[in-house]
Amino acid sequence: MSKLYRAAKARKLAALGLHPCQDVLLWVLAQERDGMTVSQLAARLGIEQPTATRSLARLESGGWFRREPVATDRRQVRVVVTDAGHKLVPEIERAWAELAEEALGEVSMEQREIVLNALEQANDTLRASVGEAVLAEE
Incomplete structure (x- = not known):
């Protein structure tokens, strides 16, 4: 069932220009108006920092977030969701709800x-x- 769900989710997300897991990453980022560092994001998602960095790199071309320097630590970068990213969040949530309804159907x-x-x-x-x-x- 997990594989079937992931395949169905991939189809829904493809229509939004996303791959599985990118939806969750963007959704989590969008919950923090001021953004978060890559290490904070990785910790929130329970993944390693290099994994978060790679996932962000794959998402970057969509223009859904921007990177800003952290004033107190030049080694850190804050990732902030753009207006375009915030507009995509309801579409992500709608895809999740549709998939849940389709999965449970009758x-x-x-x-x-x-x-x-x-x-x-x-x-x-x-x-x-x-x-x-x-x-x-x-």
Whole structure:
């Protein structure tokens, strides 16, 4: 199911000029009006800083963010979402909602509630099994 979901998500995101994972990266960046450093972004996403840097490089041609120097640390760069990026966020959210609806299609509300509860329990179990270190990275 994970592979099928990712393939369906890739199709929806392609219409927006995005690849999977770029949607989440841009969405997270857009939550911070003043932007964030690459290291802050990596920590928020639970990825390594070089991975965040590569992902940003792939996104840069879209004009969805700009890089600004950090006044207090010349080694750091703050990534700030542009107006074009902020305009794309509702489209990303719409694609997510459409995909969720398509995936659950004819599943009744009662069945959806059961699935959601089961997923939340599985999530809680996994969080407990990996410890607090991973939770701090989120």
